[in-house]
Amino acid sequence: MNTEITGTQASMHDEFTSFVDKEIAPHADKWDQEERIPAEIIGETARRGYLGAFLPECGGVKMDMTTYGLLCEEIGRGSASLLSLLTVHGMVSLALARWGSEKQRERWLPGLASGEIIGAFALTEPDIGSDARNIGTIAEAEGNSYMLKGEKKWISCGQIADLFLIIARFDGKPTAFLLEKNTPHLKIEPMKGLLGFRSAMLAHLSLDNCQVPSENLVGKAGFGFSHVAGTALDFGRYCIACGSVGLTQACVDATLKYACERKQGGSYLRDHQLIQEMLAEMIAGSKAARLLCRKAGSLKDLGDPESIMETCIAKYFASRTSLKAATDAVQIHGANGCGSEYPVQRYFRDAKILEIIEGSSQIQQIMISKYSADKERRGINV
Amino acid sequence: MPRSEVCLLIIFTADIIKKEVISMTVDEIKKEIRAFLSKYIREPNINEDQDLFASGLLASLFAMQMVLFIEKKFTIKVENEDLDKKNFATINALASYVSHKTSSEKIDR
Numbered sequence: 001m002n003t004e005i006t007g008t009q010a011s012m013h014d015e016f017t018s019f020v021d022k023e024i025a026p027h028a029d030k031w032d033q034e035e036r037i038p039a040e041i042i043g044e045t046a047r048r049g050y051l052g053a054f055l056p057e058c059g060g061v062k063m064d065m066t067t068y069g070l071l072c073e074e075i076g077r078g079s080a081s082l083l084s085l086l087t088v089h090g091m092v093s094l095a096l097a098r099w100g101s102e103k104q105r106e107r108w109l110p111g112l113a114s115g116e117i118i119g120a121f122a123l124t125e126p127d128i129g130s131d132a133r134n135i136g137t138i139a140e141a142e143g144n145s146y147m148l149k150g151e152k153k154w155i156s157c158g159q160i161a162d163l164f165l166i167i168a169r170f171d172g173k174p175t176a177f178l179l180e181k182n183t184p185h186l187k188i189e190p191m192k193g194l195l196g197f198r199s200a201m202l203a204h205l206s207l208d209n210c211q212v213p214s215e216n217l218v219g220k221a222g223f224g225f226s227h228v229a230g231t232a233l234d235f236g237r238y239c240i241a242c243g244s245v246g247l248t249q250a251c252v253d254a255t256l257k258y259a260c261e262r263k264q265g266g267s268y269l270r271d272h273q274l275i276q277e278m279l280a281e282m283i284a285g286s287k288a289a290r291l292l293c294r295k296a297g298s299l300k301d302l303g304d305p306e307s308i309m310e311t312c313i314a315k316y317f318a319s320r321t322s323l324k325a326a327t328d329a330v331q332i333h334g335a336n337g338c339g340s341e342y343p344v345q346r347y348f349r350d351a352k353i354l355e356i357i358e359g360s361s362q363i364q365q366i367m368i369s370k371y372s373a374d375k376e377r378r379g380i381n382v
Numbered sequence: 383m384p385r386s387e388v389c390l391l392i393i394f395t396a397d398i399i400k401k402e403v404i405s406m407t408v409d410e411i412k413k414e415i416r417a418f419l420s421k422y423i424r425e426p427n428i429n430e431d432q433d434l435f436a437s438g439l440l441a442s443l444f445a446m447q448m449v450l451f452i453e454k455k456f457t458i459k460v461e462n463e464d465l466d467k468k469n470f471a472t473i474n475a476l477a478s479y480v481s482h483k484t485s486s487e488k489i490d491r
Contacts, residue, residue, distance in 0.1 A: 099462045220465040226445035227465060234446060303454045305418075305447035312443075367443065380421060 003294050009067045016074035019048065024078030025250075031199040032346050035192055037082055042160070045082065046115020050075075051089050055097055055113040065300035069242040069293050076243025077250045080350035081199035083243035084156040085118075087358070090239060091232035092119030092165045095176070098231045099219040104178065108163065120161035121232055122152040122179075122205060130363050132167070133225055137207065139170040139177060146170065146217065148177060148210045156357075158203025159190050165232065166207070167224050174225035176218040183210045196349035197357075234308050236358040237315040238300065242293045244318035244354045248286040251322070251329040251347050255279060258333055258342070269332060278328040285325060289318035309371055316364035319354040326351035406484070411456070412477045418451045419473070430473040445470075452476070458483045 005013065023044060031037050045051060050071060053063035063071070076083045093112040096104060096119075111117030128135050137150025148168055155164070164179040179186065187206040194202065219228045259269035259279065269275045292314035299307035326348040330337035337344045355361050372382040406414075412430070419428065422444055428434075435445075448470060449460050458480065469479040 099465070101462055219462050222467070223465045227449070230443070230446040303450055305450040305454070307450070308443050308447055371443070375421070378420065378423075 003291055005066065005070070005294075009064075009070060012063070012067050013070045013074070016071050020074045020078035024075065024082060028079035028081070028199075029340065029343055029346055031079065031081065033198075033340070035198045036159075036201055037079070037085070037199045039160075041082070042085065042115070042118075045085070050086065051115040051118075052093060052109075052113025054090070055093055055109055064297075065238070066294065066297035069238065069297040072239045072242035073246040073249070073290070073293070076246030077253075078246070079199070080243060080247055080347075080354065081197050081201075083239065083246070084197055084200040084357075087236050087239040087243070088121045088156045088161075089115075089119045091121040091236045092163065094235045095121075095165060095228050095232040096178075096218065099176075099223070099228050101215070101218075103215060104218065108178070112163075117162045118157060118160050119163045119165065120155050120157045120203075121236070122155050122158070122164045123167045123229055123233075124152065124154045126151050126153045126204075130360055132229070133174065135167055135169055135174065137166065137168040139168040139175060141170075141214075142211070144214045145211050146177060146214065148179065148207045148212060150207050152205040152207070154191070155203045155205055156197065156200045158188060158205060159201035161203075164205065165218065165228070167229050170217075170221050170224075173222035174229070175221045176224035176228035177212055178216040178218060179207070179210060179212055183212065186210045194353075196346075196351070196353035198349075233358060234311055238293075238296055238311045240354055240358045241289070241296065241311065241314040241318040244315075244322040244351070245286060245289045245293055247322045247347055247351055247354065248282065248289060248318070248325040251325040251344065252279075252282050252286055254342065254344055254347070255282065255329045255332050258336075275332055278332060282325040282328055285321035289314070289321045292317055309368070312359070312364050312367050315358065316361055316368060319351070320361055322347075323351040323355050406456075406481075408477050408481050411480050412473055414455055415473055415476050415480075418448075418455070422447065428473070432473075433471050434473075435467070435471060448476075452480060456480050456484060 023041065027041075053068055053071065054065070072083060072086060075086055089112070093109065096108055096112070100108070108117065112119055123132055123135070125136055135150075137148060137152065139146045139148050148166060150168065152166065155161075158164070162181050164181070166177045166179045168175055168177060181188065185208040187208070189204045189206070191202040191204055218224070256270075256279065259275055262269045264272070270279070292310070296307060296311040296314040299310050326344065329344040330348045333342055333344050336342050339345065359367075375382050419434075423434070452458065452460055464479070468475055470476060
């Protein structure tokens with residue numbers, strides 16, 4: 001595997017780094033406190049083409065997945081909440097680009113690519129998280145339309161989304177539908193006071209017989225989970241994996257700076273061996289997680305079937321690494337790490353969310369171990 | 383090598399692969415599918431009409447892995463209108479689907 005990035009990718013990476021250093025990282029704590037990302041920042045992210053980066057047919061930048069991973073890494077370094085916008089918006093866009101009808105693609109993708117339309121992915125429900133195949137939201141056919149009824153919870157960017165990709169059960173089969181925010185009987189309630197992702201503008205959706213036209217069904221009935229959500233979740237896991245690397249890097253940066261400035265017992269923290277142990281773990285973890293993400297991105301660019309499992313592994317390792325790094329970052333900062341003066345408390349809260357969204361660590365463990373055990377039984381090297 | 387020449391080489395190579403796929407027989411397609419399935423399926427001697435999904439032989443991620451395999455190996459695009467269980471459920475169904483898609487492309491060419 002070639003882990004080096006090309007000159008073009010490096011140049012794009014520099015652009016992302018500069019954007020995050022100037023426009024995102026200095027303000028992310030404020031957004032966290034205000035529980036919202038300013039519309040101007042979302043607009044600037046869209047103007048730069050980052051929201052529709054992989055939608056070339058609609059005027060997007062046509063970014064390869066390795067470069068998109070670099071973008072997610074940098075955004076994750078600045079703000080996990082903004083990362084969640086890229087994630088869920090991308091999940092909807094990609095699922096639609098992949099499985100939408102020509103009419104749906106023509107209607108929605110240009111707006112999604114330019115960021116004029118914000119998308120949000122709605123799978124999780126109050127009683128259904130990891131057990132996503134048993135969703136409770138129901139779709140019933142009525143003439144040339146479907147009636148959607150149910151609840152969706154923890155929907156990232158649900159407060160600002162124009163278009164939701166709803167996974168519901170139609171005729172007992174998982175099916176994906178597009179639902180516009182202005183649909184009558186759709187109630188969108190902001191979710192506040194969360195542990196992390198506070199400025200990701202999460203929402204609780206109540207669908208009380210929301211009528212959607214029949215052309216809003218995405219893909220085919222019965223393929224809503226395996227293919228439509230499957231495409232979206234694979235992409236989402238990749239974004240979160242790369243973003244986790246960025247958050248880990250933010251922990252490294254903040255903690256190295258602090259350890260080189262702060263003295264205890266007459267010597268800098270950097271010279272205390274127990275601190276060095278935590279720093280070394282953090283740094284080695286960030287590099288290992290980055291390599292897993294590069295591998296997943298490279299396989300995605302090749303369209304390799306193994307990319308799906310490699311993405312699970314990258315998401316699992318990178319999100320866990322970010323939580324460990326953030327935990328140690330707070331520890332090294334001591335009481336200072338618990339206050340709003342330093343960003344590590346936000347990293348800590350956001351990292352916990354990274355370990356839960358787009359498939360919890362435990363779900364990834366089940367998938368990785370089962371997959372590997374099956375390969376072992378067939379005599380294939382894991 | 384200049385970038386333009388690299389691009390031409392990639393296009394040329396892809397064209398060769400596509401021509402090879404188009405000339406594949408159904409049995410050759412089945413052989414490729416079996417080789418792919420052997421990496422994922424829990425049972426080595428699966429019947430060509432056995433339902434891959436109903437038999438619980440496959441992990442939940444397999445549906446998308448299969449799509450990626452078909453697209454990469456046979457250089458075809460699985461479209462939303464192709465989302466039909468009868469295209470993907472068995473080895474015979476898959477071979478028939480791939481054969482149909484590749485011959486459609488042959489006509490288009």
